[in-house]
Amino acid sequence: MNCTGKKIVxxxxxxxxxNLTYAIGEGLYIGLMAGLARNNGKPIQAxxxxxxxxxxxxxxxxxxxxxAVRPYxxxxxxxxxxxxxxxxxxxxxxxxxxxxxxxxxSKSGIATVDFVLLGSFSFRDLFEVYGKAGAAVIxxxxxxxxxxxxPNKSKYETYVKPTYTLGAGYTFNGNWVVDLSYTRxxxxxxxxxxxxxxxxxxxxxxxRYCGQFLCD
Numbered sequence: 001m002n003c004t005g006k007k008i009v010x011x012x013x014x015x016x017x018x019n020l021t022y023a024i025g026e027g028l029y030i031g032l033m034a035g036l037a038r039n040n041g042k043p044i045q046a047x048x049x050x051x052x053x054x055x056x057x058x059x060x061x062x063x064x065x066x067x068a069v070r071p072y073x074x075x076x077x078x079x080x081x082x083x084x085x086x087x088x089x090x091x092x093x094x095x096x097x098x099x100x101x102x103x104x105x106s107k108s109g110i111a112t113v114d115f116v117l118l119g120s121f122s123f124r125d126l127f128e129v130y131g132k133a134g135a136a137v138i139x140x141x142x143x144x145x146x147x148x149x150x151p152n153k154s155k156y157e158t159y160v161k162p163t164y165t166l167g168a169g170y171t172f173n174g175n176w177v178v179d180l181s182y183t184r185x186x187x188x189x190x191x192x193x194x195x196x197x198x199x200x201x202x203x204x205x206x207x208r209y210c211g212q213f214l215c216d
Contacts, residue, residue: 026076031202033181037066037090039191046095046106046146060095060106060146067091068196074118076204082118084132087111090194095146108142108190114163125171128179132165136185146190162186167200177202 041062072086092109116134123129141156167181183196 026078027204027206029074029076029177029202029204029206030072031074031177031200032069032071033179033198033200034069035067035196035198037068037194037196038064039066039093039188039194040064041093041191044095044146044190046097046143058097060097062093062095062108062191066093066194068198070198070200074202076118076120079122080120082120084116084118085114086116087113088136088196093191095143106143106146108140108146110138110140110188110191112136112138112163112185116163116165122171128169128171128177130165130167130169130179132167134163135160136163138185138188140189142190157189159189161188169200169202175204175206177204 039062041064043059043061045057046060068088068090070086070088072084074082074084076082089111090109092107095106095108097106114134114136116132118130118132120128120130137158137160139156139158143155163183163185165181165183167179169177169179171177179200179202181198181200183198185194185196188194
C-alpha cells in the first residue's frame with residue numbers, strides 16, 4: 001500500500017470514529033454514586049459517665065473517615081446545563097476519647113437532600129467535565145452527651161448549608177455514563193466540612209445520536 005492509500009485509510013477511520021461517537025442531549029436521567037468521605041471535625045466537649053457513676057466533661061474527637069451513598073434524579077436542559085435533586089446518607093461517626101473509662105459513647109450521623117444546578121462541557125461527545133452547586137438540607141442526629149455551640153436542645157436538628165461538586169465522566173453504550181467526582185459539604189455541625197470522593201453511574205432517558213444520524 002502506497003502513502004496515498006495509507007492516508008485514505010487513516011482519514012476514513014478517523015471519519016468513522018468521529019461520526020460513531022455517542023452524544024447525550026437534553027432529557028431525564030437517574031444515577032447512583034458511592035464512595036468515601038472525610039470530615040474535618042475538631043475536638044469538642046462531651047459529658048460522659050465514668051466507671052464511678054459520675055458525669056465528667058471531657059474533650060472528644062470525631063473519627064475522620066466516613067462512607068456515603070447518593071441516589072439522584074436530574075434533567076439536562078441542553079448539552080451545557082441541567083438541574084438535580086439527590087439524597088445522601090453518611091455513615092454514623094463516633095467520637096473518640098482516652099481520658100476516662102466509660103460505657104457511654106458520643107456519636108453523630110447526617111443525611112441530606114440537595115438541590116443543585118449543573119454546568120457541563122463535553123469533548124467529542126464521549127468525555128465530559130462538570131460542576132454542580134446548590135444547597136443541601138441536612139438532617140442530623142447527635143448524642144445528647146455532646147455539648148458545644150450552636151446550642152442543641154434536642155437530639156435532632158435540620159438546617160441548610162452550601163454544597164458543590166466537581167467531576168468528569170465517560171459516556172458508553174449511548175445512554176450510560178460513569179464518572180468520578182469530588183463533593184464538598186460545608187459548615188456541618190461538629191464536622192466543619194465534609195469531603196466526599198465517589199464513583200457514579202447514571203442512565204439517561206434520551207435518544208442516541210451517531211454523529212448527525214439517529215442510531216437504531
